[in-house]
Amino acid sequence: MVAQRTLNHPIRCSGIGLHSGRKVELALRPAPENTGIVFHRRTERGLVAIPAHAEYVVDTRMCTTLGKDGATIATVEHLLSAMAGLGIDNAIIEVDGPEVPIMDGSSAPFVFLIQCAGIREQNAPKKVLRIVRKVEVEDGDKKCSLHPAAGFKVSYLLDYDHPLLRSRRTVVDFSTQAYTREVARARTFGFLHEIEALQKAGLALGGSLENAIVLDAYRVVNEGGLRYEDECVRHKILDTVGDLALAGHPVVGAFEGERTGHDMNHRLVRALLADESAWVIEELSEADARAGMAMAGATSSQPA
Numbered sequence: 001m002v003a004q005r006t007l008n009h010p011i012r013c014s015g016i017g018l019h020s021g022r023k024v025e026l027a028l029r030p031a032p033e034n035t036g037i038v039f040h041r042r043t044e045r046g047l048v049a050i051p052a053h054a055e056y057v058v059d060t061r062m063c064t065t066l067g068k069d070g071a072t073i074a075t076v077e078h079l080l081s082a083m084a085g086l087g088i089d090n091a092i093i094e095v096d097g098p099e100v101p102i103m104d105g106s107s108a109p110f111v112f113l114i115q116c117a118g119i120r121e122q123n124a125p126k127k128v129l130r131i132v133r134k135v136e137v138e139d140g141d142k143k144c145s146l147h148p149a150a151g152f153k154v155s156y157l158l159d160y161d162h163p164l165l166r167s168r169r170t171v172v173d174f175s176t177q178a179y180t181r182e183v184a185r186a187r188t189f190g191f192l193h194e195i196e197a198l199q200k201a202g203l204a205l206g207g208s209l210e211n212a213i214v215l216d217a218y219r220v221v222n223e224g225g226l227r228y229e230d231e232c233v234r235h236k237i238l239d240t241v242g243d244l245a246l247a248g249h250p251v252v253g254a255f256e257g258e259r260t261g262h263d264m265n266h267r268l269v270r271a272l273l274a275d276e277s278a279w280v281i282e283e284l285s286e287a288d289a290r291a292g293m294a295m296a297g298a299t300s301s302q303p304a
């Protein structure tokens with residue numbers, strides 16, 4: 001049996017929210033088998049539990065926002081990506097503000113936090129959502145799909161009208177490539193003129209060169225340059241892993257995306273869940289585990 005996983009110990013950190021610019025306290029706690037990933041949002045009226053599931057998505061314009069009973073929690077995707085990347089099935093994520101802290105704009109600080117807490121195998125079998133029929137969503141020149149495949153693979157085409165970001169495709173096959181090494185360090189990115197406009201409108205107040213790649217019309221503004229040559233495409237893959245986690249189980253299949261973001265990813269997850277002939281929920285087999293389904297956390301010897 002391939003077992004479900006949770007954290008070994010609770011752990012906490014603080015950081016600033018990208019949009020509010022305010023300090024947020026974050027705590028990650030172990031949770032029993034079959035809990036899934038659940039946000040606990042502290043408000044003046046008490047605590048609201050919001051499961052990390054597609055049915056609680058309330059906004060996908062700037063980031064992915066979950067909401068329930070009047071409470072919302074924004075920018076969940078990088079933390080959910082880290083949880084999925086390390087194969088965590090069950091955890092409580094406690095947050096005292098309206099968004100998850102942005103940290104350095106990647107999921108590496110969350111990976112570090114989870115690794116510090118430690119990962120523990122539990123007594124129930126890990127369940128996965130296996131794609132058995134292709135599901136696709138399209139909107140103009142944007143499209144994304146999920147196909148049947150062994151393991152988990154993400155192929156993404158980034159195509160912006162910018163000299164560094166034209167027609168860039170990157171493929172990460174998680175059966176042979178480690179999330180922690182290939183994806184986790186990729187930071188979010190933005191364009192200088194857009195960031196100025198957002199900040200004038202009172203948004204992205206916490207955004208800075210400390211937590212994003214910033215591009216002007218020709219080049220990367222950050223003094224340190226890029227962490228990967230194709231860092232922006234890898235960040236899109238990081239976001240995709242986090243958005244697909246809202247399907248509720250690790251996906252066994254291949255994702256292909258072109259020019260998509262949180263909005264299209266979420267439409268794809270909804271279309272997938274709505275079509276019960278396109279997937280099956282099953283226990284992760286030892287054979288899948290041997291094939292190195294790293295995203296399901298089946299490979300404990302995953303290279304860091």
Ligand SMILES: [Zn+2]
Pocket residue numbers: 077078188235239
């Ligand atoms: Zn992102």
